[in-house]
Each structure stands twice: as C-alpha cells, then as structure tokens.
Amino acid sequence: AQSVTQPDIHITVSEGASLELRCNYSYGATPYLFWYVQSPGQGLQLLLKYFSGDTLVQGIKGFEAEFKRSQSSFNLRKPSVHWSDAAEYFCAVGPLLTGGGNKLTFGTGTQLKVEL
C-alpha cells in the first residue's frame, strides 16, 4: 500500500530564510509525486509534480523539490521564504496509470508559519 510521511507537523521560519519540508513515501512501483499547498479557507493548489526525468523539479511561487529514489524522499525547498508562504503543505503520491483515475495518498501535512 502506498503511504506518505511528513515528519514535521509545524515549522516556523523567518521571512527571507530558506525552507525545506520533508516528505518520505512508500510505494511499490514508480511513484507519481506531488506537493500541494492549502491556505486558510482555500482548496488545495498544486505546487509541483514529479513522475520522470530530471529529479529536481521546479514549481510555482519559487518552490522546487528533489526526488531521491534511494531515500524514498521528495523534499520541498524554497531559498527565501515570503510571509505569504504561510500555509499548510501536503505531499502526495499516486500511481502512474495511463489514462488517469489515479487516487492520491496524502501525508498529514506541515503547517508553515513565517515570522516577520
């Protein structure tokens, strides 16, 4: 069964500091990996995705993530955090299915607080 672990429930960083949110997954085949962000009262917005190719993927809002198969990790990074990045971040894994209909398995989320 597929699973996702986000070991950090809460993280606080100062504005302008770098950020790394951890994500470890368990999946028996080639995974399809995502990071979503959820601001208060909002839905889940896709930040970036990985399913093949370059293991360093770029997303929206200056975020990037690196897929490391040997460590079963897909950590999210940002070199300089802005106050507007305060939100909850979810890592998710899904199967690589042709055609679609893939269910996503989410981690428990990491709540990011940004100090000014």
Place this chain on the structure above:
Amino acid sequence: EPEVTQTPSHQVTQMGQEVILRCVPISNHLYFYWYRQILGQKVEFLVSFYNNEISEKSEIFDDQFSVERPDGSNFTLKIRSTKLEDSAMYFCASSEGGSLSYEQYFGPGTRLTVT
C-alpha cells in the same frame, strides 16, 4: 483560469439526515474525485468517477455514500444518513484524460458539520 467550484461552502445538518454536496469540475475534464479531510487529519481518498461510473472507491465509501453526474456540468456526493463522524471538509477534484490526467485540480471544499 478554469477552476473547480463547490457548493455550499459550509453545510450543517442533523445526524440521520441526507446531504448532497455539489461540485462543478473543470469543463473539459473527464475524471472526477471526492476526498475528505477530518479536522486535524490527512486528506483521504473517497472515490473516483469516470465515464459515468465509479472507477475506484476506498473503504470509507460505503453504502451510505453515492456519487452522480446528473448533467454535463455537476458532480455530486450524497450521504444518505449522516453520522457524527462524517463531519469533515469534503474536496472535489477533477483531471483531464490521457497523458495529462495526473494533475488533479481541487475545489475549495465544503465543510460538513453533523450535529
């Protein structure tokens, strides 16, 4: 930019009542999903729907739940007899078919409170 919409944003109902949560997926998408998030817990998959039938469902999605695409635009989740433990945020999502089907676009959610 096209987006998934959901109504209502908040629904309060009494235990045992039926509720229908409504979603309008992105117009050219072919795959539709419902997820839920109980307060403080992870987002959980409920069901996926394609070509007017359920393609996959989770253990959570028991006989109390049903989904329907009553017309060309709406996608609904019905809970026949709500229980206290059904209180959660319910998210609808949709994705295109083919090689672009992997990206699921989520709506803002409906917060269901069962009293």
